[in-house]
Amino acid sequence: MSCGCLSKRRGDKHPNWRRGFTVTPDGYREIPIPGCTGPHRYKSEHRAIMEKILGRELASWEIVHHINQDKLDNRPENLQVLSRSEHAALHAALSAGGVV
Numbered sequence: 834m835s836c837g838c839l840s841k842r843r844g845d846k847h848p849n850w851r852r853g854f855t856v857t858p859d860g861y862r863e864i865p866i867p868g869c870t871g872p873h874r875y876k877s878e879h880r881a882i883m884e885k886i887l888g889r890e891l892a893s894w895e896i897v898h899h900i901n902q903d904k905l906d907n908r909p910e911n912l913q914v915l916s917r918s919e920h921a922a923l924h925a926a927l928s929a930g931g932v933v
């Protein structure tokens with residue numbers, strides 16, 4: 834069971850600090866993992882919130898989608914769990930409809 838510490842992400846894409854959380858270059862908010870001191874001590878806030886809602890850890894193939902497309906809007910009602918393929922299909926449909 835990993836807390837995400839062992840993620841291979843390197844410091845070259847250094848996230849920006851903003852009051853207690855970071856925003857990654859691809860626009861996701863990350864929060865510190867309590868008690869974790871590994872090289873990657875942060876996890877995506879939207880995934881952490883969804884794990885809390887589900888009461889279990891998300892599998893690596895499970896994607897938490899932002900329903901309104903705002904990656905910083907991590908309200909539970911804006912989050913939806915999809916498989917990787919469902920998520921790709923949804924985004925393909927959204928961009929085909931002109932809404933990205």
Ligand SMILES: [Zn+2]
Pocket residue numbers: 897898899920924
């Ligand atoms: Zn998405």
